[in-house]
Amino acid sequence: MVALPCCESYNLCNDFPGYGFQWLATGTSPLQKAGMIYGYARVSTDGQTLDAQREALTAVGAEKIFAETASGAKSERAELAKVLALVGKGDTLLVTRLDRLARSTINLLTTLDGLSHKGAMFRSLAEGWADTTTPHGRLTVTIVGGVAEFERELIRVRTGEGRARAKARGQSLGRRPTLTRHQEDEVRRRKLAGEPVREIARSYNVSASTISRIRS
Numbered sequence: 412m413v414a415l416p417c418c419e420s421y422n423l424c425n426d427f428p429g430y431g432f433q434w435l436a437t438g439t440s441p442l443q444k445a446g447m448i449y450g451y452a453r454v455s456t457d458g459q460t461l462d463a464q465r466e467a468l469t470a471v472g473a474e475k476i477f478a479e480t481a482s483g484a485k486s487e488r489a490e491l492a493k494v495l496a497l498v499g500k501g502d503t504l505l506v507t508r509l510d511r512l513a514r515s516t517i518n519l520l521t522t523l524d525g526l527s528h529k530g531a532m533f534r535s536l537a538e539g540w541a542d543t544t545t546p547h548g549r550l551t552v553t554i555v556g557g558v559a560e561f562e563r564e565l566i567r568v569r570t571g572e573g574r575a576r577a578k579a580r581g582q583s584l585g586r587r588p589t590l591t592r593h594q595e596d597e598v599r600r601r602k603l604a605g606e607p608v609r610e611i612a613r614s615y616n617v618s619a620s621t622i623s624r625i626r627s
Contacts (some may be wrong), residue, residue, distance in 0.1 A: 449502060464478070
């Protein structure tokens with residue numbers, strides 16, 4: 412079990428060394444501070460409405476709401492970029508659900524880490540654990556970040572072990588060649604005979620650049 416250093420206000424701290432997520436406990440609720448409370452709302456299609464999200468965010472104190480119609484799979488969302496650039500120290504960003512903000516756990520943690528470094532807080536109305544305006548919420552987010560980091564490390568280690576075993580078996584790694592060795596030998600002979608590269612490529616149903624990369 413990891414021993415956590417104590418924070419003065421709550422005798423707890425949710426900063427796991429090495430993971431970069433530092434949500435420091437304070438004695439007052441961030442929502443009671445002078446910072447702005449921003450809301451972010453998103454729907455995926457034009458047939459959906461933003462009204463319910465706007466109402467929910469306004470009801471819990473959002474003073475300015477950024478809303479847009481955009482697929483959650485898109486990495487670039489104009490209104491989200493605006494609010495993330497605008498929030499600063501003491502501000503709070505609210506969303507109705509986590510899937511309105513992030514595409515994946517890693518994407519969520521990266522966004523929250525960016526907010527924490529700016530001194531801003533975050534709260535999801537639907538997921539009570541995703542609330543960095545409270546000490547327990549910050550602790551939970553840090554634990555989730557630690558688990559995600561652990562999973563990434565496991566994947567990296569297993570991938571490396573798999574590659575090592577494949578090499579030991581003499582198995583080639585990377586993308587499978589477009590042409591077999593026999594076909595490449597044929598290409599070399601045809602190129603030496605002066606046959607046009609495009610004609611050779613057409614006969615193997617590959618691009619001309621693939622044929623050009625095969626040295627005679």
